[in-house]
Amino acid sequence: MENATTASACTEGQLQRLSALLDTVLPASEDGTLPSAREIDFLAYLREQAPDFQAELIGILDRFDDNFPDLTLSRRVDLVRDFSGSDAAAFRRLLFRVYDSYYQNDRVCAAIGARPGPPFPNGHSIPAGDLSSLEAVTARGKGYRR
Amino acid sequence: MNASPSNEPVDVLIIGAGASGAAIAWSLTETRMRILCLEQGDWMVSSQYPTTRKNWEAQQFGAFHVDPNVRGLEADYPVNNTDSPIDVLNFNAVGGSTIGYAAHFPRLHPSDFRVRTLDGVADDWPVTYDDLEPYFVQNDRIMGVSGLAGDPMYPPKQPPLPPLPIGRVGEVVAGGFDRLGWHWWPSDAAILSQPYEGRDKCLNLNPCMSGCSQGAKGSTDITYWPQAIRAGVKLRTRCRVREVTVNEDGMADGVIYYDADGRECVQKAEVVIMACNGVGTPRILLNSKSPQFPDGLANRSGLVGKNLMFHPVALATGVFEERLDTHKGPNGCCILSKEFYETDPDRGFVRGYNMQVTRGAGGPLATAIRGLASGDIPWGPGHHEKFRQRFDHTVQVLAVCEDLPEECNRVTLDPELADSNGIPAPKITYRLSENSKKMLAHGLERGKEVMRAAGAKEILETPLLRPSGWHLLGTARMGTDPDRSVVNAWGRSHDVKNLFIVDGSVFVTAGGVNPTSTIQALALYIGDRIKANLANLFDD
Numbered sequence: 266m267e268n269a270t271t272a273s274a275c276t277e278g279q280l281q282r283l284s285a286l287l288d289t290v291l292p293a294s295e296d297g298t299l300p301s302a303r304e305i306d307f308l309a310y311l312r313e314q315a316p317d318f319q320a321e322l323i324g325i326l327d328r329f330d331d332n333f334p335d336l337t338l339s340r341r342v343d344l345v346r347d348f349s350g351s352d353a354a355a356f357r358r359l360l361f362r363v364y365d366s367y368y369q370n371d372r373v374c375a376a377i378g379a380r381p382g383p384p385f386p387n388g389h390s391i392p393a394g395d396l397s398s399l400e401a402v403t404a405r406g407k408g409y410r411r
Numbered sequence: 412m413n414a415s416p417s418n419e420p421v422d423v424l425i426i427g428a429g430a431s432g433a434a435i436a437w438s439l440t441e442t443r444m445r446i447l448c449l450e451q452g453d454w455m456v457s458s459q460y461p462t463t464r465k466n467w468e469a470q471q472f473g474a475f476h477v478d479p480n481v482r483g484l485e486a487d488y489p490v491n492n493t494d495s496p497i498d499v500l501n502f503n504a505v506g507g508s509t510i511g512y513a514a515h516f517p518r519l520h521p522s523d524f525r526v527r528t529l530d531g532v533a534d535d536w537p538v539t540y541d542d543l544e545p546y547f548v549q550n551d552r553i554m555g556v557s558g559l560a561g562d563p564m565y566p567p568k569q570p571p572l573p574p575l576p577i578g579r580v581g582e583v584v585a586g587g588f589d590r591l592g593w594h595w596w597p598s599d600a601a602i603l604s605q606p607y608e609g610r611d612k613c614l615n616l617n618p619c620m621s622g623c624s625q626g627a628k629g630s631t632d633i634t635y636w637p638q639a640i641r642a643g644v645k646l647r648t649r650c651r652v653r654e655v656t657v658n659e660d661g662m663a664d665g666v667i668y669y670d671a672d673g674r675e676c677v678q679k680a681e682v683v684i685m686a687c688n689g690v691g692t693p694r695i696l697l698n699s700k701s702p703q704f705p706d707g708l709a710n711r712s713g714l715v716g717k718n719l720m721f722h723p724v725a726l727a728t729g730v731f732e733e734r735l736d737t738h739k740g741p742n743g744c745c746i747l748s749k750e751f752y753e754t755d756p757d758r759g760f761v762r763g764y765n766m767q768v769t770r771g772a773g774g775p776l777a778t779a780i781r782g783l784a785s786g787d788i789p790w791g792p793g794h795h796e797k798f799r800q801r802f803d804h805t806v807q808v809l810a811v812c813e814d815l816p817e818e819c820n821r822v823t824l825d826p827e828l829a830d831s832n833g834i835p836a837p838k839i840t841y842r843l844s845e846n847s848k849k850m851l852a853h854g855l856e857r858g859k860e861v862m863r864a865a866g867a868k869e870i871l872e873t874p875l876l877r878p879s880g881w882h883l884l885g886t887a888r889m890g891t892d893p894d895r896s897v898v899n900a901w902g903r904s905h906d907v908k909n910l911f912i913v914d915g916s917v918f919v920t921a922g923g924v925n926p927t928s929t930i931q932a933l934a935l936y937i938g939d940r941i942k943a944n945l946a947n948l949f950d951d
């Protein structure tokens with residue numbers, strides 16, 4: 266995980282578990298176009314946008330054993346599923362944060378065809394669209410009652 | 412009690428600065444009366460709306476959520492929805508729920524005002540489409556409405572601005588309607604397709620429901636209010652009204668409210684106008700108990716809070732092979748169909764629904780989160796494949812169904828839950844009628860049909876959308892009979908001759924379209940009736 270060393274609040278073990286956890290909930294796509302969530306600087310995102318979540322995150326990481334990062338992806342998925350079953354609300358909060366950081370990332374946005382950053386002020390342009398078939402709609406005549 | 416010296420009595424006191432409060436404030440300015448509006452929320456700052464920030468999507472799940480129970484901001488009051496399959500949604504600020512609305516801006520149809528005569532159900536309104544027509548026009552002009560003239564489902568009308576782009580998504584779904592031979596039309600929208608009266612045109616940002624940074628969406632903080640304030644109306648924010656008070660003659664004489672510091676204050680007035688919406692208004696009236704009105708103000712009919720109507724919504728989501736760019740363009744306004752709007756007895760229900768085509772499930776985060784919640788997009792190894800199939804590839808068609816009034820559907824005061832000032836919260840008791848259930852099922856099937864005809868490769872169903880209490884109607888209905896209605900044909904309480912109601916509470920029936928255009932036209936109409944009757948406003 267890039268920049269993980271900036272995470273002064275986490276132990277080395279927690280950082281490794283975090284990296285594995287991120288890779289479990291959002292692994293890289295098979296075709297390689299989408300990165301694993303472990304490649305996104307999740308801790309920088311938390312510091313900047315969701316500092317309140319940091320304490321809860323540490324609690325979540327401590328639910329997993331030290332060997333979690335060494336397990337296969339499918340085994341990690343099983344363990345994360347157990348966690349989601351035992352504390353669905355905490356899991357939902359974690360996923361929300363992971364998704365939020367992930368889908369703000371420039372590389373991810375480029376890969377899914379979304380422009381990174383706030384929509385304002387650039388906005389988007391969309392085509393006016395073809396209205397020609399409305400002639401047939403109007404030809405069917407008045408459709409309201411009085 | 413702290414009656415501050417600044418609280419000089421006023422001629423007209425409006426409670427609530429949303430869609431209707433703003434319209435009537437503006438309308439009454441020409442009377443040169445002393446007009447004051449008390450609003451529990453604050454002014455919004457467009458440069459701080461989510462779309463100006465990196466985390467614009469996350470904010471829609473927090474401080475800009477459509478549900479006040481999730482937002483939980485100081486301006487909000489909690490709503491107890493536990494006895495309802497539909498959650499009440501709103502926004503509390505100057506502009507009211509127009510800050511968060513999608514600005515889809517249809518008018519009720521002529522038949523909506525005559526449901527008893529035409530279909531033998533509910534009641535006719537004491538006003539007609541033709542009565543409101545000039546006010547629709549006036550309101551369209553002030554809000555800035557874009558649309559296309561010529562829709563055969565309405566009497567002739569001419570929106571002031573050309574229609575918004577329907578985009579590729581509109582074309583694709585319109586193709587489905589065309590193949591089935593069904594009506595469709597570009598939506599009327601209170602969103603600018605061109606620069607208009609100092610406001611710039613829509614930038615297609617998409618999440619209109621978290622406030623418009625561009626100011627292209629017509630929320631009343633940027634349409635009516637600046638004009639009303641320039642003309643002398645005073646607007647006092649962060650003032651939450653607890654109750655309307657009465658004098659010994661049973662006339663309203665003002666309100667008790669809490670200011671921003673939580674101080675209890677008194678404001679006296681000659682005329683009181685309620686504009687707190689279909690849930691906020693009955694809440695305050697029911698909380699205004701006195702020896703003359705032990706069951707709540709203006710409630711001798713017992714109907715305050717009753718006949719609550721939403722527009723129950725069923726939703727078909729089409730998944731398309733083609734990329735449709737549905738995260739661009741105004742979320743709620745694309746095209747619509749009125750094919751099933753008018754009653755057809757063969758369908759097994761009376762009245763009908765509007766099919767509203769919207770622009771997908773939002774941006775990437777919203778797609779992922781909503782997909783997770785519905786079980787459609789998993790976390791873990793299968794995420795990316797499913798996400799790619801969904802993001803920008805889905806279109807939703809909503810069947811926005813007419814709900815008929817039933818007294819069992821109601822707003823009461825919660826015995827326990829209260830807002831931060833201790834004012835009892837509204838409790839919603841609501842169930843779907845058999846008619847609504849049949850209509851929802853029909854709407855869902857027709858939604859699926861049009862999606863198939865448009866080429867969807869997969870269709871997801873939502874038989875009833877829970878977070879769909881956008882439209883809050885009927886809880887202080889209009890009518891000529893004081894035993895069967897709360898206000899008369901021009902919004903004046905039958906029981907309290909200087910108390911008016913101008914928000915969605917006064918709707919007799921709901922129609923099958925989004926109500927704000929009609930709410931505001933009615934407020935302007937009531938404003939004109941007040942002006943016309945000023946000399947004998949309180950007479951029988």
Ligand SMILES: Cc1cc2nc3c(=O)[nH]c(=O)nc-3n(C[C@H](O)[C@H](O)[C@H](O)COP(=O)(O)OP(=O)(O)OC[C@H]3O[C@@H](n4cnc5c(N)ncnc54)[C@H](O)[C@@H]3O)c2cc1C
Nearest residue numbers: 427429430431451503507508513514515652688914925927
């Ligand atoms: C997410 C969302 C999307 C919507 N989309 C559409 C759409 O596309 N088209 C459409 O036609 N409609 C839409 N609506 C509905 C539309 O916003 C409402 O119909 C309209 O705003 C109602 O107008 P109103 O004047 O009755 O109430 P509101 O606009 O809700 O205004 C009521 C005001 O009263 C204030 N208030 C309440 N109680 C008190 C009190 N005790 N003291 C002081 N102030 C108080 C509130 O803070 C608020 O500002 C949508 C609504 C929501 C929430």
